[in-house]
Amino acid sequence: MLRQLISGQEQCYDNIRISKNAWDTNLIKANPHYISVNWEASGGGAFAVVPINEKGRLPEQIPLFRGHTAVVLDTDWNPFNDFLLASGSDDGKAFLWRVPENFSLHTDGDEPQDVAPVAKLTGHSRKVGHVLFNPAAENVLATSSGDYTIKIWDIEAGTSKLVLKHTDIVQSLSWSANGSLMVTTSRDKKLRIWDTRQQQPAHVVAGHAGAKNSRAVWMGEHDRVATTGFSKMSDRQLGLWDIKNPKEPMGGFQALDSMSGVSMPFWDDGTQCLYLAGKGDGNIRYYEYENDKFEYLSEYKSGDPQRGIAFMPKRGVNVHENEVMRAFKTVNDSYIEPISFLVPRRAEVFQDDIFPPVVGLRPAMSSSEWFDGKEALPAKIDLASVYAGEEPAEVVSAPKPTSQPPPAAKVLPPTKNEPEPVKEAPQPSPAFRGPPPSMKEQTRSVADLATKFADKDDVDSSDDDDDTSSFEEVSKPVDRSARVAPLASQKAQEIAPPELRNAGESGPLPPVEPNQQISTTSPIKEAPTPQASTAIPQKQPTSTEKSTASPLAPTPAPSSGEPIQGYLHEIKSLLEQQNQTMAAQSEKIAQLTAEVDMLKQSLGDGVSSRDKDDRIRALEAQLERSKS
Numbered sequence: 001m002l003r004q005l006i007s008g009q010e011q012c013y014d015n016i017r018i019s020k021n022a023w024d025t026n027l028i029k030a031n032p033h034y035i036s037v038n039w040e041a042s043g044g045g046a047f048a049v050v051p052i053n054e055k056g057r058l059p060e061q062i063p064l065f066r067g068h069t070a071v072v073l074d075t076d077w078n079p080f081n082d083f084l085l086a087s088g089s090d091d092g093k094a095f096l097w098r099v100p101e102n103f104s105l106h107t108d109g110d111e112p113q114d115v116a117p118v119a120k121l122t123g124h125s126r127k128v129g130h131v132l133f134n135p136a137a138e139n140v141l142a143t144s145s146g147d148y149t150i151k152i153w154d155i156e157a158g159t160s161k162l163v164l165k166h167t168d169i170v171q172s173l174s175w176s177a178n179g180s181l182m183v184t185t186s187r188d189k190k191l192r193i194w195d196t197r198q199q200q201p202a203h204v205v206a207g208h209a210g211a212k213n214s215r216a217v218w219m220g221e222h223d224r225v226a227t228t229g230f231s232k233m234s235d236r237q238l239g240l241w242d243i244k245n246p247k248e249p250m251g252g253f254q255a256l257d258s259m260s261g262v263s264m265p266f267w268d269d270g271t272q273c274l275y276l277a278g279k280g281d282g283n284i285r286y287y288e289y290e291n292d293k294f295e296y297l298s299e300y301k302s303g304d305p306q307r308g309i310a311f312m313p314k315r316g317v318n319v320h321e322n323e324v325m326r327a328f329k330t331v332n333d334s335y336i337e338p339i340s341f342l343v344p345r346r347a348e349v350f351q352d353d354i355f356p357p358v359v360g361l362r363p364a365m366s367s368s369e370w371f372d373g374k375e376a377l378p379a380k381i382d383l384a385s386v387y388a389g390e391e392p393a394e395v396v397s398a399p400k401p402t403s404q405p406p407p408a409a410k411v412l413p414p415t416k417n418e419p420e421p422v423k424e425a426p427q428p429s430p431a432f433r434g435p436p437p438s439m440k441e442q443t444r445s446v447a448d449l450a451t452k453f454a455d456k457d458d459v460d461s462s463d464d465d466d467d468t469s470s471f472e473e474v475s476k477p478v479d480r481s482a483r484v485a486p487l488a489s490q491k492a493q494e495i496a497p498p499e500l501r502n503a504g505e506s507g508p509l510p511p512v513e514p515n516q517q518i519s520t521t522s523p524i525k526e527a528p529t530p531q532a533s534t535a536i537p538q539k540q541p542t543s544t545e546k547s548t549a550s551p552l553a554p555t556p557a558p559s560s561g562e563p564i565q566g567y568l569h570e571i572k573s574l575l576e577q578q579n580q581t582m583a584a585q586s587e588k589i590a591q592l593t594a595e596v597d598m599l600k601q602s603l604g605d606g607v608s609s610r611d612k613d614d615r616i617r618a619l620e621a622q623l624e625r626s627k628s
Contacts, residue, residue, distance in 0.1 A: 014058065016048075020040055030312045071089065088128030177377060193243050213229070214262075223242065224289075250292055589627060
């Protein structure tokens with residue numbers, strides 16, 4: 001369970017003038033070093049960059065990043081360079097910026113020096129509402145505009161190489177983990193899955209039916225997308241989509257509440273959690289993704305509503321405090337409050353179960369390789385090295401298995417459930433179940449069996465392992481009592497006192513041959529054995545065993561005209577014989593029970609009452625074991 005750590009006023013960033021523009025955006029973005037804030041400025045658009053470690057009240061005048069001629073609508077940090085960011089503005093342009101070295105808001109001069117852009121990307125005919133860097137390729141940027149297009153830029157060359165055309169204004173966009181696919185939502189209430197380099201949507205499906213804005217976020221390395229939006233009745237909803245079959249959300253839309261603000265989704269690939277921050281309210285819900293559904297965990301509640309929110313990349317969290325996520329929310333458009341999500345643990349060691357490897361600063365490919373069609377995941381770093389105060393150690397980045405069920409593996413044929421062998425007479429291993437033989441195969445097999453048993457007198461006893469029957473029969477559920485009952489009687493005679501043992505010897509129980517395999521209806525309740533065609537190997541009797549061969553030993557096959565009927569008749573006679581044996585054994589057990597009762601009465605007064613009771617209980621327990 002996560003615990004939220006709400007910072008005090010001294011840990012906040014105060015004296016912030018956040019833009020009051022009504023465009024639906026997150027207003028702030030964060031990386032491990034800086035926070036970018038859409039600023040309320042006059043004389044053209046501007047935004048501010050606040051260093052993470054400069055907390056408290058900011059100066060009245062701070063250096064701003066100026067260059068746009070209209071209000072700044074969105075910013076985004078380069079995932080592989082913490083000092084490079086992009087911005088989009090109402091003037092229809094996207095600019096690239098570099099944070100100066102040793103940048104600080106506290107300057108010695110009377111008027112701070114503003115920062116100018118290092119590159120300008122022009123090509124949209126209307127406002128640029130969103131900017132988003134590719135999470136796997138270096139220097140690849142996507143920008144969405146009011147001209148109903150998304151342009152994908154190679155910022156090294158400063159040109160737009162791909163265009164994704166929509167039919168209405170794009171409300172949100174999100175890249176897949178390897179940067180090859182993109183999901184977008186737009187005002188036409190459609191959800192689109194794009195193969196970006198083909199410049200065509202792979203899927204176009206109906207999204208949330210409400211008139212208000214919807215958002216989408218790609219769930220890391222999964223082939224799943226999470227969306228938030230509204231129903232026709234203006235209830236907030238959460239949807240989970242399979243990108244391979246996105247006709248409708250998996251399990252339908254999940255109703256959240258009836259609040260009016262847009263839910264901003266954020267995905268944490270380390271803990272497999274989805275965070276939903278409501279715009280206009282102070283709550284942040286978080287859900288765990290498991291078994292293709294979202295399980296609600298808890299929520300952070302606050303009376304201070306937020307208009308904008310940003311989550312820091314996982315490589316910037318405090319692993320010593322078991323901080324799994326850190327968010328920054330705007331409060332009253334005047335200050336930014338950090339919120340830490342902690343997992344309480346007593347052990348003061350690195351917790352590798354909540355800190356798996358995370359994406360580092362080395363991209364998977366260059367921009368030219370990406371535009372040429374390459375796909376790869378960026379390198380990851382082991383946070384254990386960060387915990388130890390060392391340089392981040394890279395680990396091999398492997399994709400997560402998809403949530404789709406894997407192809408059905410080739411299943412081995414199940415084995416027949418034979419009774420457990422006794423130590424005195426180990427039974428041969430049963431054969432694997434195979435497809436039922438045809439009548440022609442059965443006739444041929446019986447003929448071969450008859451020939452083999454006709455010459456069995458000439459076969460040496462050392463060839464027993466190779467001399468097995470190929471006849472396959474349909475067996476009934478295995479009977480365990482046929483072999484357990486004689487052993488139980490023998491055990492009862494061993495543990496009984498001399499009086500009972502002598503009585504038992506007067507009527508010995510019929511023995512069971514070592515190579516018997518009986519198929520009858522077992523009186524013991526157990527799972528039925530599947531009826532299958534199973535090859536049952538039979539041991540060939542040796543020359544010394546001919547005179548005492550088991551009645552269950554295979555006999556020469558009947559004439560080839562009636563092979564199956566002859567074997568069925570033989571099996572029927574064996575079953576009748578075994579039923580008679582079982583009846584005799586049941587009578588013997590009844591005799592043993594009566595003799596135990598007599599023994600209870602025959603115990604004299606010379607034995608203490610306690611010893612007598614112990615002896616009776618021991619005999620009763622032994623008798624119960626014999627019966628079972």
